[in-house]
Amino acid sequence: VALRILITAGPTREYLDPVRYLSNDSSGRMGFALAGQAVRRGHRVTLVHGPVDLEPPAGAALVPVVSAAEMLRACRRVWRRHDVLLMAAAVADYAPARVRGTKLKKSARSLLLHLRPTPDVLAALSAERRAGQVVIGFALEDRDSRRRAAGKLKRKDLDAIVLNAPAAIAAPSSSIQVLTRDGRWTRIGWADKRVLAKAIVGLAERLAALRR
Amino acid sequence: VALRILITAGPTREYLDPVRYLSNDSSGRMGFALAGQAVRRGHRVTLVHGPVDLEPPAGAALVPVVSAAEMLRACRRVWRRHDVLLMAAAVADYAPARVRGTKLKKSARSLLLHLRPTPDVLAALSAERRAGQVVIGFALEDRDSRRRAAGKLKRKDLDAIVLNAPAAIAAPSSSIQVLTRDGRWTRIGWADKRVLAKAIVGLAERLAALRR
Numbered sequence: 349v350a351l352r353i354l355i356t357a358g359p360t361r362e363y364l365d366p367v368r369y370l371s372n373d374s375s376g377r378m379g380f381a382l383a384g385q386a387v388r389r390g391h392r393v394t395l396v397h398g399p400v401d402l403e404p405p406a407g408a409a410l411v412p413v414v415s416a417a418e419m420l421r422a423c424r425r426v427w428r429r430h431d432v433l434l435m436a437a438a439v440a441d442y443a444p445a446r447v448r449g450t451k452l453k454k455s456a457r458s459l460l461l462h463l464r465p466t467p468d469v470l471a472a473l474s475a476e477r478r479a480g481q482v483v484i485g486f487a488l489e490d491r492d493s494r495r496r497a498a499g500k501l502k503r504k505d506l507d508a509i510v511l512n513a514p515a516a517i518a519a520p521s522s523s524i525q526v527l528t529r530d531g532r533w534t535r536i537g538w539a540d541k542r543v544l545a546k547a548i549v550g551l552a553e554r555l556a557a558l559r560r
Numbered sequence: 561v562a563l564r565i566l567i568t569a570g571p572t573r574e575y576l577d578p579v580r581y582l583s584n585d586s587s588g589r590m591g592f593a594l595a596g597q598a599v600r601r602g603h604r605v606t607l608v609h610g611p612v613d614l615e616p617p618a619g620a621a622l623v624p625v626v627s628a629a630e631m632l633r634a635c636r637r638v639w640r641r642h643d644v645l646l647m648a649a650a651v652a653d654y655a656p657a658r659v660r661g662t663k664l665k666k667s668a669r670s671l672l673l674h675l676r677p678t679p680d681v682l683a684a685l686s687a688e689r690r691a692g693q694v695v696i697g698f699a700l701e702d703r704d705s706r707r708r709a710a711g712k713l714k715r716k717d718l719d720a721i722v723l724n725a726p727a728a729i730a731a732p733s734s735s736i737q738v739l740t741r742d743g744r745w746t747r748i749g750w751a752d753k754r755v756l757a758k759a760i761v762g763l764a765e766r767l768a769a770l771r772r
Contacts, residue, residue, distance in 0.1 A: 366702065366726065367584045367585045367586075367650075367700070367726070367729055368582065368583070368584045368652075368653075369582070369583060369584065369585075370580065370581070370582055371580070371581060371583060372579045372580045372581065373579045373581070374579075401613040438579075440580075441580075441664070441666035442666070442671055442673075445670060450702050450703055451700070451701070451702050451703075451726075452653070454653035454654070454677060454680075455677070456677060457677070458657060458674060458675060458676040458677070459654055459674075459675040459676070460672045460673070460674060460675070461654075461672070461673040461674075461675055462670060462671075462672060462673075463670060463671040463672070463673055464670040464671070465666060465667070465668055465669070465670065488579070488663070489663070490578065490662050490663050491662055491663075514578060514579070514663075517579055
């Protein structure tokens, strides 16, 4: 059965002035691989992505965004028309509280940058879902990984969470573990992100079938 | 006469934890275009560059770096063996005072990020130059541009400074104005960065000939 799959990918950038920003190492490879794989499997794909340097997968509807707030707005606009969310983006957790209109000048003094939490895109979309919609989150943890991923799944009411090793970020391959709502962990050994993408899209198909 | 030209390019990244960083929009295009042009003109080029997504110019010795501190170390290692410095990199002005060893966890609270000024790569290399070495700086100003660029030339004891319009950042083309030590401004109209690179390498050649 063809699904409508909303995929987020890449980092977000949170500007503090017209040229400077906070971001992270995410390359967008996982999300782009998911989109390519989902298109190949016959699904309809919307790919909301932050600034990346990747060839976009043919056949996916692309929605480029910059900040976490923009990503949330873009996703909210289309979420209700989708069956599955694959939240692979590495959304910045913090953004400068104030965005300066002109370039911050360098001085010899140190500086306190006031940051505030960005909107939680995954939690918001999960909370707004309608019956039958499947939400799969992603986690990158460097300590106490399984416990933290399980906490995230529960707190954000996810159908499944994909736990990445820290070495996965910006790398072409990764090793992942997947936790489903029933408490079962599945490990998928070190592989190219395109191979992992195939397994994750397969999981989304099974979860969507169960939800129907 | 073949010169040995040290060129810096791109942004730097200043990490606050293993995956998050502060950076800026610089694409590295200007510095890479300068390197390509300098090689074509028969000069020996060392290109010290931050994280960029560009094809490296054939024939230049590449030195990839990440942070401002690394860029300074890499440049200092080789500066004395060069005749000219073209400081096209957009070095981050501030870096987190503390780099966390593990991923900062998101919380609902806001956060004060303590930043301190990065080393001033251009000022340091200019101060350490030996007789005959030519130093050309770059400035990107969004207000009071000429006065600020002139101040930078004087303060850092530069032979010339290239003033970019803010629209130049990450763009394939730009419009520049060049100030030399004699107080003369020259404007080079909107053009592809490769065309501007040719003019700037020509200026470096003239200034190096005067210094000899």
